[in-house]
Amino acid sequence: MTATSPDRAVTARPAAQPPNYLTEGGSTLRSWLLTHDHKRIAILYALTITVFFFFGGAAAAMIRLNLVTPPGIFAADTYNRLFSIHGIVMVWFFLIPSIPNTLGNFLLPMMIGAKDLAFPRINLLSWYLFVVAGVVALVAVIAGGVDTGWTFYTPFSTMYSNSYVILAISAVFISGFSSILTGLNFIVTVHRLRAPGMTWYRLPIFVWSNYSTAIILVLATPVLAITLALLAVERLLQVGIFDPALGGDPLLFQHLFWFYSHPAVYIMILPGFGVISEVVPCFSRKPIFGYKFVAWASVSFTAVSFLVWAHHMFVAGMSVYAALVFSLLSYIIAVPSAIKVFNWTATLHKGWISFDAPMLYALGFIGLFTTGGLSGLFTANLAFDVHVTDTYFVVAHFHYIMVGGMVSAYFAGLHFWWPKITGRIYHEWWARIAALLIFVGFNLTFFPQFILGYLGMERRYHSYPPEFQFWNILSSAGASILALGYVMPLFYLTWSLYRGQRAGANPWAATGLEWTTPSPPPKHNFDKTPTVTRPPYQYRPEPEPQDAQGHA
Amino acid sequence: MNQGIHFLPETASAHAGEMDWLFAGLMITSAMILALVFGLMLVFCVRYRRNSGAERGNRLGKTWRVEVGWTVATFVLFLGLYFWGANLYLKLHRPPDDTTDIFVVAKQWMWKVEHPSGQREINELHVPVDRPIRLVMTSQDVIHDFAVPAFRIRRDVLPGRYESMWFRPTKVGQYRLFCAEFCGTEHAHMTGIVTVMEQGDYQRWLDAQGPGETLVAQGAALFRQYGCSGCHGPAGTVHAPPLEGLFGRPVPLADGSMVTADEGYIRDSILLPKSRIAAGYPAIMPSYDGQIGEEDLFKLVSYVKSLGNASPGAGERPAP
Numbered sequence: 001m002t003a004t005s006p007d008r009a010v011t012a013r014p015a016a017q018p019p020n021y022l023t024e025g026g027s028t029l030r031s032w033l034l035t036h037d038h039k040r041i042a043i044l045y046a047l048t049i050t051v052f053f054f055f056g057g058a059a060a061a062m063i064r065l066n067l068v069t070p071p072g073i074f075a076a077d078t079y080n081r082l083f084s085i086h087g088i089v090m091v092w093f094f095l096i097p098s099i100p101n102t103l104g105n106f107l108l109p110m111m112i113g114a115k116d117l118a119f120p121r122i123n124l125l126s127w128y129l130f131v132v133a134g135v136v137a138l139v140a141v142i143a144g145g146v147d148t149g150w151t152f153y154t155p156f157s158t159m160y161s162n163s164y165v166i167l168a169i170s171a172v173f174i175s176g177f178s179s180i181l182t183g184l185n186f187i188v189t190v191h192r193l194r195a196p197g198m199t200w201y202r203l204p205i206f207v208w209s210n211y212s213t214a215i216i217l218v219l220a221t222p223v224l225a226i227t228l229a230l231l232a233v234e235r236l237l238q239v240g241i242f243d244p245a246l247g248g249d250p251l252l253f254q255h256l257f258w259f260y261s262h263p264a265v266y267i268m269i270l271p272g273f274g275v276i277s278e279v280v281p282c283f284s285r286k287p288i289f290g291y292k293f294v295a296w297a298s299v300s301f302t303a304v305s306f307l308v309w310a311h312h313m314f315v316a317g318m319s320v321y322a323a324l325v326f327s328l329l330s331y332i333i334a335v336p337s338a339i340k341v342f343n344w345t346a347t348l349h350k351g352w353i354s355f356d357a358p359m360l361y362a363l364g365f366i367g368l369f370t371t372g373g374l375s376g377l378f379t380a381n382l383a384f385d386v387h388v389t390d391t392y393f394v395v396a397h398f399h400y401i402m403v404g405g406m407v408s409a410y411f412a413g414l415h416f417w418w419p420k421i422t423g424r425i426y427h428e429w430w431a432r433i434a435a436l437l438i439f440v441g442f443n444l445t446f447f448p449q450f451i452l453g454y455l456g457m458e459r460r461y462h463s464y465p466p467e468f469q470f471w472n473i474l475s476s477a478g479a480s481i482l483a484l485g486y487v488m489p490l491f492y493l494t495w496s497l498y499r500g501q502r503a504g505a506n507p508w509a510a511t512g513l514e515w516t517t518p519s520p521p522p523k524h525n526f527d528k529t530p531t532v533t534r535p536p537y538q539y540r541p542e543p544e545p546q547d548a549q550g551h552a
Numbered sequence: 553m554n555q556g557i558h559f560l561p562e563t564a565s566a567h568a569g570e571m572d573w574l575f576a577g578l579m580i581t582s583a584m585i586l587a588l589v590f591g592l593m594l595v596f597c598v599r600y601r602r603n604s605g606a607e608r609g610n611r612l613g614k615t616w617r618v619e620v621g622w623t624v625a626t627f628v629l630f631l632g633l634y635f636w637g638a639n640l641y642l643k644l645h646r647p648p649d650d651t652t653d654i655f656v657v658a659k660q661w662m663w664k665v666e667h668p669s670g671q672r673e674i675n676e677l678h679v680p681v682d683r684p685i686r687l688v689m690t691s692q693d694v695i696h697d698f699a700v701p702a703f704r705i706r707r708d709v710l711p712g713r714y715e716s717m718w719f720r721p722t723k724v725g726q727y728r729l730f731c732a733e734f735c736g737t738e739h740a741h742m743t744g745i746v747t748v749m750e751q752g753d754y755q756r757w758l759d760a761q762g763p764g765e766t767l768v769a770q771g772a773a774l775f776r777q778y779g780c781s782g783c784h785g786p787a788g789t790v791h792a793p794p795l796e797g798l799f800g801r802p803v804p805l806a807d808g809s810m811v812t813a814d815e816g817y818i819r820d821s822i823l824l825p826k827s828r829i830a831a832g833y834p835a836i837m838p839s840y841d842g843q844i845g846e847e848d849l850f851k852l853v854s855y856v857k858s859l860g861n862a863s864p865g866a867g868e869r870p871a872p
Contacts, residue, residue: 072740076737076738076739076740076741077737080734080736080737080739147736147737148734149734153694153695153733153734155693155694155695155711156694156695156734156735156736160660160693160694160736161736243711244710244711244712244713245711245712250695250710250711250712251710284600285602289615290615290618290619293615293619314641315697315706315707315708316695316708316710317707317708317710317713317715320641320642320645323641324638324641324642327634327637327638327641328634328638331630331631331633331634332627332630334626334630335623335626335627335630338585338622338623338626339619339622339623339626341589342589342622343619345589345592345593345596346615346618348592348593348596348597348600349592349596349600350600350606350608351596351600351608352600352601352602352608353596353597353600353601353602354601354602355597355601363593363597366589366593367589367590367593370585370586370589370590371586374582374585374586375582377578377581377582377630377633378575378578378582380634381574381578381633381634381636381637382637382638382640382641383570383571383574383636383637383638383639383640383641383644384571384574384575384578384637385637386641386644386704386705386706386707387571387701387704387705387706389706389732390697390699390706390732390733391701391732451559454560454561454575455558455560455561455701456561456699456701456702456728456730458699458730458731458732458740459732459734460734460739460740461739461740462740463740463741464740465728465743467558470557470558471557541608
């Protein structure tokens with residue numbers, strides 16, 4: 001993205017670009033690595049997480065390749081290290097930072113009419129911590145990898161694994177600090193830097209959901225850090241914390257780990273909800289249905305997400321009564337999810353719907369998230385969970401939420417705000433094809449895994465009984481379509497940087513504050529601080545696009 | 553376990569049948585919701601596409617009533633599913649009184665099974681059909697998980713404590729057993745076969761394994777060998793709690809609380825005697841932690857159990 005040079009681009013309108021954040025402040029490497037501009041930092045994040053996405057994706061591809069035949073291709077240890085690094089990289093180095101740190105970083109200040117985040121230097125520090133964490137993770141992989149899975153269950157991880165556990169948890173530990181700092185920055189920004197007239201009920205849902213995410217980041221991440229520190233203490237110093245042979249409690253680790261990792265699911269999905277809540281109203285030309293309900297549903301996730309961690313442990317040896325309570329709480333958290341889905345659907349009602357790429361990704365999100373969410377009713381159900389937990393049913397369930405849901409939402413947002421971020425418009429036709437391929441490929445990959453799980457195929461098996469082969473072949477075939485779908489945006493988006501038509505300030509005729517400033521935005525976002533007088537999403541039925549270019 | 557395309561797993565326990573009904577209930581509910589959401593999306597997307605001439609007057613104004621309506625409807629529906637699943641889960645955790653107790657030790661990477669009458673097998677489990685079987689399980693190293701999809705049961709097997717699980721097989725045949733909790737390099741190969749046999753066949757199978765000593769008898773020998781009988785036996789000179797009639801009874805503890813004398817309590821009393829002291833007895837028993845292996849522990853527990861049973865030897869072999 002640093003290569004964006006307005007001079008070389010072929011445009012329909014060769015008018016000189018006004019100075020923007022890409023040109024102001026220089027285009028040297030130094031000016032990027034020392035920037036305090038939230039927009040440039042967002043781009044640094046975008047580049048880094050893209051690298052991690054394809055790294056984790058490559059591991060996933062090898063996993064699917066291995067599972068085409070029942071005995072597998074790789075040695076057991078190789079396979080164990082592959083799925084572990086796939087999980088660790090995708091969770092901590094892609095899913096958790098993806099929307100908040102790229103789109104959130106870029107848009108949050110602009111959406112509330114601010115010049116920057118509250119602590120620009122801390123924002124840069126967060127990125128450096130993230131990069132250091134990423135490097136440590138890669139060192140762990142190069143050194144030989146880790147074979148514990150992303151969950152690091154004890155006492156396997158503390159006393160039995162012969163792999164690079166300490167390096168891997170150090171990477172996660174460091175990335176935690178990056179999360180905490182980003183969360184803090186977002187919370188203070190939303191509280192302190194809103195433009196005049198930007199009341200809480202005039203905030204776009206994207207801001208509400210990133211704000212809610214930030215609260216979870218700040219509250220949950222320290223628990224993970226402490227848990228991993230305890231893991232290191234037991235592994236390095238043989239102090240009995242989790243291993244019963246040393247006098248510890250193996251379930252203690254799971255309680256602590258899931259106390260972070262369940263809320264982490266909402267860290268991943270909430271910002272996605274925010275994106276969808278921007279995209280669906282824009283392409284339906286209607287205000288979001290039930291604004292206050294959607295906003296408060298976001299906030300309610302933060303509270304309830306902390307109350308359901310033990311639903312990962314229904315067969316782990318917890319008391320029956322604890323299981324009864326956690327199952328009930330898990331059913332309660334399904335209610336705000338349902339509210340969101342119903343509200344998005346109702347937003348379509350009597351709209352003027354157009355099917356541009358962001359909308360296709362968003363509609364795909366609603367379908368995949370609903371399927372994933374409904375399969376959550378199965379896994380939260382005590383007796384059913386006993387049969388499917390630790391099987392591919394669970395693998396399918398959380399991939400529907402996190403990959404089908406979260407990644408689709410990320411792509412919806414990336415396409416929606418791409419013209420704002422880069423000042424360029426991508427090739428619409430290719431984008432629609434990619435959205436379609438991703439939807440089809442995703443379902444073909446993960447739906448068979450629900451069936452596999454119900455049949456009893458366990459997770460983390462490098463080889464499996466032959467009766468499961470048919471569904472595994474189908475799943476791997478789907479994965480190759482999915483991979484193609486994920487690689488395509490890499491090409492057409494890069495292409496748009498050089499050849500894409502220039503975007504005006506507001507190519508979608510959207511209503512957010514971020515669309516009132518030029519694309520790409522100037523260094524300080526707004527020439528003068530805007531005053532907000534209206535609620536968000538005041539869409540009029542038939543828009544008169546201020547800039548119809550490249551947008552038929 | 554033949555090859556080919558399968559849509560549903562085999563159903564080979566009483567619980568599996570009930571679980572499949574629950575599955576059907578969940579499927580119907582979610583299919584309805586899915587049809588509703590997808591249906592509405594599809595209808596709206598077609599009807600209200602930008603260029604369509606559909607009527608758009610009279611939009612929904614107030615959302616309050618709609619929101620409360622679908623929130624309450626969702627919640628009530630979910631609550632019903634919750635109670636259904638919770639009820640079945642409770643049943644799964646309440647074994648009948650007449651179970652045959654089989655011990656299972658998990659270790660990287662195998663399942664070691666000990667039958668009450670002393671037969672041992674590895675990565676195999678033979679059980680009689682239509683009899684409630686209770687597995688008492690522990691691990692020698694990391695966390696494992698004993699899963700039999702055809703019975704729709706699974707439970708984590710943790711080091712340092714006993715987990716138990718029961719089932720009643722209903723169909724003669726062979727079913728796969730998996731380790732479901734990742735446990736290291738050969739995790740995928742920590743599998744086995746559960747063979748469900750007719751009562752008579754099972755008895756013949758037990759006999760063919762050689763008479764062997766029952767776990768109770770082996771436990772009784774260990775009871776003397778480890779010196780337990782010195783204090784707890786009839787000739788004991790030390791003031792130690794008597795073990796006759798102990799199993800399954802509530803025990804008052806020195807701190808005023810009560811505990812039921814189950815396998816876990818007996819195990820803890822051998823390994824961590826200072827942790828839960830019976831009321832009225834001095835805490836003088838030494839710990840046997842690290843001195844007795846898991847399999848010997850099972851035998852000792854079986855022996856103590858047998859002392860508690862009203863009819864001696866009832867725990868030794870299943871009634872015909």
